[in-house]
Amino acid sequence: MxxxxxxxxxxxxxxxxxxxxxxxxxxxxxxxxxxxxxxxxxxxxxxxxxxxxxxxxxxxxxxxxxxPVAPAQAGALREVQAIVVLGAGVWVAPPEYGTAQPNEAALVRLRYAARLARQTGKPLAFAGGVGWGAMDGAETEGSVSRRMLQEDYGLQVRWLDDRSRDTEENATRMAELAGRDGVRRIALVTDAIHMPRAAAAFRRAGFEVVPAPTDFPRPEHNPVLEWxxxxxxxxxxxxxxxxxxxxxxxxxxx
Incomplete structure (x- = not known):
């Protein structure tokens, strides 16, 4: 182990x-x-x-x-070289699809990244392999997400990390892949709760990070059910x- x-x-x-x-x-x-x-x-x-x-x-x-984490500002996003979205897991074998799919948390991130890519015209990068707790033989998050972005949004992933297993590896692997093409300033897409740790990891890897968080903590029920x-x-x-x-x-x- x-x-x-x-x-x-x-x-x-x-x-x-x-x-x-x-x-x-x-x-x-x-x-x-x-x-x-x-x-x-x-x-x-x-x-x-x-x-x-x-x-x-x-x-x-x-x-x-x-x-605290704030939503990304349009002006800051115009200055980035790439939109980097982090994986969050996969559904291994959903019977209605027949192939592995991004899980709910990953879908939220991917949808927002697709939106930003279309708004800004910046290329997409994805980071995520097979997590430490994943089932043996599971398809990588990278291949699953690339397929979904292409089939559902018509978008191509220019830099694909499908080997990293956690946030630190996401950052170091993406630095190797996108860094060789001179990418230094990125918009980083993950959920708001994960963003502080993720942004710190990517800065340690040498990136200038514009946080582009999604899925902010917010009330989801009436005041009684919320507690x-x-x-x-x-x-x-x-x-x-x-x-x-x-x-x-x-x-x-x-």
Missing amino acids: QPGELKPILTALVLPPTGPLLLALLGLLIAARRRTAGLALAALGIVVALALGSHGVARLLARELLP LPSTPGLAACRHVIREWLGSLVARATH
């Missing part, structure tokens, strides 16, 4: 719901010897698990833990905490 393959495993153990539920389980084990302290810890784990399933909490965490646990709320909290932890690790190692 390569070291990188441990990342999705450790992440799954730390992030909600597993992390808080493991905390609650630990509390129940401690309660066998120290009842009050153990039950208090178990209750804390359950409360945290419920809170981290809320979309409102995800937005609050994003505001408090991550740097109740839900599947989208849990996914949003996981994403925010994952990016915050990833940023801490990146700052500690660079």
